Amino acid sequence: MLDLHRLTKSFGKGDSAVTALHEVSFSIAEGEFFTLLGPSGCGKTTLLRLIAGFEPPSGGALVLDGRDIAHVPPNQRPVNTVFQNYALFPHMTVAENVGFALGAQGRPRAEIAATVERMLALVKLSHLAGRKSAALSGGQQQRVALARALAARPRILLLDEPLSALDMKLRKEMQVELKRLQQETGLTFIFVTHDQEEALTMSDRIAVMAGGRIQQIASPRDLYDQPANRFVAGFIGETNFLPAHCTAGRLTLPQAAAPLPVPHADGPVTVMIRPEHVALGQARPDALVLTAQVDRLVYFGTDTHVHLHLSDGSPLVARVQNALRGGQPCAAGQTIPVSLPGEALRLLPCDEAA
Amino acid sequence: MADRAFDTRRLPGATVLALACFVILYIPMVILVANSFNTGKVIGQWEGVSLHWYARALQNDAFLAAARTSLILASLAALIATITATMAALATTRSRGFRGEGTIHIVLNQPIMVPEIVLAIALLIIIAQIKQATGYTGLGYLVIAHSAFCIPFAYMPIRARLEGMDLTLETAAADLYAGRLYTFRKVTLPLLAPGILAGFMLAFVISLDDVVISDFLKSPGQDTLPTYLLGELRRNLTSEIYAISSLLLLISVLIVAGSWLLTRKKT
Numbered sequence: 001m002l003d004l005h006r007l008t009k010s011f012g013k014g015d016s017a018v019t020a021l022h023e024v025s026f027s028i029a030e031g032e033f034f035t036l037l038g039p040s041g042c043g044k045t046t047l048l049r050l051i052a053g054f055e056p057p058s059g060g061a062l063v064l065d066g067r068d069i070a071h072v073p074p075n076q077r078p079v080n081t082v083f084q085n086y087a088l089f090p091h092m093t094v095a096e097n098v099g100f101a102l103g104a105q106g107r108p109r110a111e112i113a114a115t116v117e118r119m120l121a122l123v124k125l126s127h128l129a130g131r132k133s134a135a136l137s138g139g140q141q142q143r144v145a146l147a148r149a150l151a152a153r154p155r156i157l158l159l160d161e162p163l164s165a166l167d168m169k170l171r172k173e174m175q176v177e178l179k180r181l182q183q184e185t186g187l188t189f190i191f192v193t194h195d196q197e198e199a200l201t202m203s204d205r206i207a208v209m210a211g212g213r214i215q216q217i218a219s220p221r222d223l224y225d226q227p228a229n230r231f232v233a234g235f236i237g238e239t240n241f242l243p244a245h246c247t248a249g250r251l252t253l254p255q256a257a258a259p260l261p262v263p264h265a266d267g268p269v270t271v272m273i274r275p276e277h278v279a280l281g282q283a284r285p286d287a288l289v290l291t292a293q294v295d296r297l298v299y300f301g302t303d304t305h306v307h308l309h310l311s312d313g314s315p316l317v318a319r320v321q322n323a324l325r326g327g328q329p330c331a332a333g334q335t336i337p338v339s340l341p342g343e344a345l346r347l348l349p350c351d352e353a354a
Numbered sequence: 355m356a357d358r359a360f361d362t363r364r365l366p367g368a369t370v371l372a373l374a375c376f377v378i379l380y381i382p383m384v385i386l387v388a389n390s391f392n393t394g395k396v397i398g399q400w401e402g403v404s405l406h407w408y409a410r411a412l413q414n415d416a417f418l419a420a421a422r423t424s425l426i427l428a429s430l431a432a433l434i435a436t437i438t439a440t441m442a443a444l445a446t447t448r449s450r451g452f453r454g455e456g457t458i459h460i461v462l463n464q465p466i467m468v469p470e471i472v473l474a475i476a477l478l479i480i481i482a483q484i485k486q487a488t489g490y491t492g493l494g495y496l497v498i499a500h501s502a503f504c505i506p507f508a509y510m511p512i513r514a515r516l517e518g519m520d521l522t523l524e525t526a527a528a529d530l531y532a533g534r535l536y537t538f539r540k541v542t543l544p545l546l547a548p549g550i551l552a553g554f555m556l557a558f559v560i561s562l563d564d565v566v567i568s569d570f571l572k573s574p575g576q577d578t579l580p581t582y583l584l585g586e587l588r589r590n591l592t593s594e595i596y597a598i599s600s601l602l603l604l605i606s607v608l609i610v611a612g613s614w615l616l617t618r619k620k621t
């Protein structure tokens with residue numbers, strides 16, 4: 001329903017120009033929970049502002065339901081925003097805030113009142129309808145902002161880090177709440193966050209951005225299991241990188257006992273493996289087997305992180321699930337065999353700048 | 355508390371100096387107000403408390419006419435100045451910087467800087483000619499002149515309010531299908547209202563208290579409260595003047611206090 005085609009945005013002119021978005025292209029389907037994830041300054045807000053219409057693109061097309069809306073003013077786009085600071089109108093009551101969009105559209109009073117009531121019930125704030133919006137807690141303001149943006153039933157709801165101002169507990173609650181709202185209303189959400197856990201737990205698909213470019217768009221599982229490049233692999237979850245080489249369909253690591261057959265073109269590669277896939281102790285046949293020395297163990301409750309280093313000094317982290325009566329998987333200072341199972345290895349081009 | 359910010363209260367003699375300033379500023383006014391309640395005619399000869407002089411003033415047609423002129427003049431001038439100042443403040447904060455914006459600032463605030471007597475003489479030269487050419491001798495000249503020098507006073511609180519306003523509120527309104535006019539009416543104006551009211555009140559008081567320009571530009575027989583008082587002072591010093599001055603003082607203090615309360619709220 002929403003297609004971005006080589007959307008570009010530059011600020012300023014001449015030498016001082018900053019390109020915040022480089023030819024961003026993707027499509028979002030009806031009813032999707034789509035997340036933009038990336039480090040600070042990667043252009044997430046800029047992209048959202050282009051979709052909302054607060055900023056014209058410098059190039060490219062923005063097509064909603066078959067119509068190019070790149071230069072349609074924001075008040076004529078069926079797209080609403082939940083702002084990071086909520087931007088509630090302080091001089092209005094909660095109900096007036098929620099009814100604002102319908103009032104601006106000139107809908108009849110009775111319809112506005114009915115919709116406001118329905119929206120407040122949806123976000124469980126009916127009891128605060130008459131309260132001035134300045135006299136609300138952070139979580140309540142958040143809900144009002146949501147209800148206000150949903151009231152006119154936009155085609156797409158844009159949310160710019162809506163949970164970042166909330167404390168941990170409230171944040172978890174609102175994550176569940178948001179997901180429930182999205183499923184109940186069947187609306188399309190574009191959600192911005194720089195919290196990877198939030199992105200993984202809530203999204204149907206995630207677009208990872210860096211430096212104004214899309215790095216990868218995939219489902220949370222695919223993003224974690226099959227990162228497209230070193231940036232994505234390092235940004236989502238914890239991971240190990242080891243330099244390696246492919247020769248004649250076999251992967252060789254300088255420290256490995258024997259090479260492993262892999263379907264990959266010859267040349268230098270970066271091997272990526274998640275800490276939970278690194279197996280300690282036993283030597284397995286379908287794996288690269290290395291010898292490593294244990295530096296220290298860090299206890300995390302559900303699991304223990306084992307920090308190791310290989311003979312050339314490169315670090316490796318293994319995550320071992322804690323058994324009920326297991327004791328420590330190994331001891332600091334020990335030298336042990338470590339297996340990297342073939343199916344858990346991802347080979348990434350090694351010239352990639354991290 | 356060694357790293358506390360610089361505190362003037364701890365300077366030697368600061369308290370004494372401050373007290374002295376207050377005494378010098380306010381004792382004469384207190385004496386004036388006190389004397390307005392003196393039944394007797396001569397300052398210093400206390401003959402009992404009464405509202406005698408206030409009653410006299412309220413039966414004085416010349417005073418009443420001057421008071422009426424002053425109130426009409428101040429209302430009109432404050433209204434025009436406030437509307438102009440609101441538009442100027444919106445233009446200088448809401449638009450992306452435009453050429454000549456700095457100049458506009460200087461031009462807007464010039465009446466505060468230029469000596470009032472110079473402004474008065476300059477206006478007198480032009481207006482005398484217009485008077486001669488048109489024959490019109492009404493309040494219009496004073497309204498225009500007062501509006502002009504009241505603009506910067508109305509502009510300051512309005513601009514301060516605008517600068518403190520969250521711009522995303524207007525963006526949010528646009529996002530929620532509001533056009534420019536609807537946004538201005540429902541969001542910008544209500545949020546700006548305390549600043550506008552404060553600006554209006556300040557402009558009103560400034561106009562009400564003006565002597566120099568009014569005295570230069572008024573047509574014969576025309577009087578505002580201050581020029582009337584000035585004229586009376588020159589002729590005969592009666593306690594009625596104290597009563598009238600006290601009334602003027604009361605109005606000014608009330609309005610300034612009101613404007614202060616409005617701008618202070620919500621900061």
Ligand SMILES: Nc1ncnc2c1ncn2[C@@H]1O[C@H](COP(=O)(O)OP(=O)(O)OP(=O)(O)O)[C@@H](O)[C@H]1O
Binds near residue numbers: 012038039043045
């Ligand atoms: N109005 C502007 N003028 C100039 N440069 C801008 C403007 N807005 C954004 N930028 C630049 O564009 C880049 C992307 O900014 P953007 O706000 O989109 O980042 P973001 O991903 O939302 O970051 P954050 O997570 O910190 O909110 C930044 O380098 C920023 O400095």
Ligand SMILES: [Mg+2]
Binds near residue numbers: 044045046
């Ligand atoms: Mg941002």
